[in-house]
Amino acid sequence: MSAVILIPARYASQRYPGKPLAELRQPDGSRKSLIRMSWEAACKVPGVDAVHVVTDDDRIADVAKVFGASVIMTSPECENGTARCADALTRATLDADIIVNLQGDAPLTPPWFVEALIDEMRRNPSASMATPVLRLDRETYGHFAEDRKNDRVGGTTAVFDKDMNALYFSKEIVPYLDPSKLPEGPLPVFHHVGVYAYTPEALTAYGSWPQGPLEGVEGLEQLRFLENGHKIRCVEVDGRGRVFWELNNPTDVDRIESVLRTLA
Template sequence: MKTVLMIPARYASTRYPGKPLAELRQKDVTVKSLIQMTWEAALQVGGIDAVHVVTDDDRIRNAAEGFGASVLMTSSEATNGTERCAEALAQVDADLIVNLQGDAPLTPPWFVEALIDRMKDDTTAQVATPVLRCDRQTYDMFIEDRKAGRVGGTTAVFDTNLHGLYFSKEVIPYMAPGKIPDPVPVFHHVGVYAYRPDALRAYMSWPEGPLEAREGLEQLRFLENGATVACVEVDARGRLFWELNNPEDIARIESVLAGA
């Protein structure tokens, strides 16, 4: 199965303009852009035949080519990473497309490898995406963001077959304060996807649905149109996972990098 990994990146983020070029300091005090760190994370994934940064912005293209990345250009009409991957599909030959979004440099390679394995084993799944059970620290970060009025990470709920039921920027399921079980029954959705090419083509034929529009979550378009999204539970193996959603997240990610 020929597998191509794409890193969709746009400059004009509503919440954080220029986010792919935001600089982060690592343990050895080296400073790298978010898009470069994500590219380097992608190169650690096994079973990938090619890696491309996918963008419509010349600033991102120039930065990516500057550190040796392959770049596929798309139109400025793409409204999210899935649409950008779908546009780029015409430029590659692949049986499986992996979308590693450009704001998740802490994504371990085994998260992505688990998706590839699931898509090989589950022929009914049109899309696969990782979910990570929250530890108390991550759960508290979710609650802290919501109390501060920040839209942070995404949570997921799924059925007994690990097929996605819903994804939300709210913390679901609800738990009363002071009654948080251990382990915490909240799953952090990791913004990585594996798609079959036909699923990407179908996605482009569907209009944005009301749930996708309200939540601002691209994967809800699949659920709103009856497509099966397989949730793959992954293990962080003691590492803290967080995405760069807001400027405040830089300090969180740099603290993880400092201890890496």
């Protein structure tokens, strides 16, 4: 089964305008744009036939072309990354069995996270969509709790059934844990990593559905699939000691740069 990675990127982010072009300091002192780092992360995934940046903004497209990325221009009406990927699928007539959506704000995504999704789709032909979940360590749980305490939208959490099918995704920490009674062992909270693998049919169906009330209040595009009775397979991944964090707010720049220093 062939697979391609799409990296949706928009300039007009409400929380962080121009985010894809934000430059992060590398361990050697140089700086790289967020979109370039995300593209480089995608290029490290084995078994992928192509990687494309998908955007409606010429500024992002121009920067991406300079560092060698293939670019697919999409409609400015795309309201989120999944809609942008669906639009790119139509405009570029992509010939692939698996479409991977690697968000342009997740440069710390290890290649094995994406590889695990592709492997899951290849092992289970009945699966039409998959996404990775990562059990929170105490440090990352602390980041989540700090963000919520300060009314910042940080990472997303996921809950799923015994068969690893998603039950819900939220920008709140679910399930709720009493801060004074955290369990001694592994925490039962999973970070939803913002990567998706879809069949072309599932991605096309998304574009035909209107936004539902849960997607509207949470601002999470994957909820549209659940609201329409469409299963999402959660794939637990192992961070292998690496801290994973997305760039959601300007305050996340320092967090990500500190992780980059540990990887040098």
